[in-house]
Amino acid sequence: MRNLDITTLRSFVAVADLGGVTRAAGHLHLTQSAVSMQLKRLEDVLGLSLLDRSNRSVTLTAAGQQMLGYARRMVDMNDEVMARLTDQTYEGEIVLGVPHDIVLPAVPHVLQRFNTMFPRMKVQLITTPTRDLKAKHKRGECDIILTTEISVDAGGETLTELPLKWVGAPGGMAWRQRPLRLVFGRHCIFRAGAIAALEAAGIEWELAVETESDRTIEATVSADLGINTMLEGMEPRHLEQIDHGGALPELTMQKINMYGLDRARGEVLSQLGALLRQAYQSL
Numbered sequence: 001m002r003n004l005d006i007t008t009l010r011s012f013v014a015v016a017d018l019g020g021v022t023r024a025a026g027h028l029h030l031t032q033s034a035v036s037m038q039l040k041r042l043e044d045v046l047g048l049s050l051l052d053r054s055n056r057s058v059t060l061t062a063a064g065q066q067m068l069g070y071a072r073r074m075v076d077m078n079d080e081v082m083a084r085l086t087d088q089t090y091e092g093e094i095v096l097g098v099p100h101d102i103v104l105p106a107v108p109h110v111l112q113r114f115n116t117m118f119p120r121m122k123v124q125l126i127t128t129p130t131r132d133l134k135a136k137h138k139r140g141e142c143d144i145i146l147t148t149e150i151s152v153d154a155g156g157e158t159l160t161e162l163p164l165k166w167v168g169a170p171g172g173m174a175w176r177q178r179p180l181r182l183v184f185g186r187h188c189i190f191r192a193g194a195i196a197a198l199e200a201a202g203i204e205w206e207l208a209v210e211t212e213s214d215r216t217i218e219a220t221v222s223a224d225l226g227i228n229t230m231l232e233g234m235e236p237r238h239l240e241q242i243d244h245g246g247a248l249p250e251l252t253m254q255k256i257n258m259y260g261l262d263r264a265r266g267e268v269l270s271q272l273g274a275l276l277r278q279a280y281q282s283l
Contacts, residue, residue: 006078008042009071011035012050015070020058045109068139073159084118090268093121097133097145098125100214102234102256106279114272121268127214129187137259143269144260146276148189152255155262157279163232166242172224175242179205181208181226183217190229190254197249256280276283 014024017034027034043050050064058066060261071273080154084090086122103125118275126136137145153157163214168175181204198205211217221228222238231254235241242248261273 002045004030004045004074005038005041005107008038009039009074012042012064013068013071014102015039015051015058016060016064023097035091040255042156053070058178062283072279075122086121090118092268093122093124094144094269095124096141096272097118097136097142098127099130099146099148100127101230102146102148103127104236105232106276106283110272110275110279113275116272118282124273128187129185130210131187134259135249142260144273144276146227146280147259148254149257149259150193150252150254152257152258156257156259157277158255159277160283161253161255162228162233162283163230164193164254165235166244166248166251167221167235167239168227168242169222170238170240172227172242174221174224175227175244179204179206180248181206183209183220183226183228185214185217186212193252194229197251201249 010026011028011030012072014027015021018024018027021032021035021039024036028035039051046067047061048063048067049061050067052059052064096107107125111125114121114123126133127141128136132148133142133145133147134153136142146159147156166175174181180203182194183196184207196206207218208222216235217228218239220226226240228239229251230239232241258273258276261270
């Protein structure tokens, strides 16, 4: 098996770009004889003539012109790998804050792809309600946060907009009970709007469970002891949207916003933001 050497490819690209061995040698901080030797070695490996040496100026043969595109890509890939895996610019920690109810299904795929791109970067994921995340971001405790809101504040970017839906146990009947039993987090940003919609529709309700635990909410709702609200498509597999046929009021549209990319923190943060943007816009 024959293998191409990056050093010889780099010399070949330099000669092609700069128009001669002398300039390429100066650019690469090598002697002219060293560059010429590397070019000869590359031609020997390929069994092809890459340079037309019949004239005083260096020109590429047809094979050389074809090889140049491959050589550029291989040198660029080599440099990217070395930079990503060894440069301290790509080493450190990013704190990402996401509300619990929109972590799945997008965030795990984003973190997996980001780790492939920047294996030396650590991402600390914080899951807490939007109100807390915005406070943490303001204090500088989070680099990027996602939020669920009706509007978007200055410096934020709306990734997508989804309707809020009533959710309950699969095949459950809790939504038919009156007073309607609600299960909400103590700081849930959807709570006030859901209650306002019920009162506007004249539906009697009671707060069956108020907790700070998302697991408690999911367990109570999946036991058909009450209902909750979630963004469409974000409900876990053990819950489902309630097909109430108009017996419950329609809820508002909610934006999934991203904050943090206005701080110009460099390529790594921008790449994570791009992955989040792509993941949520495809929902």
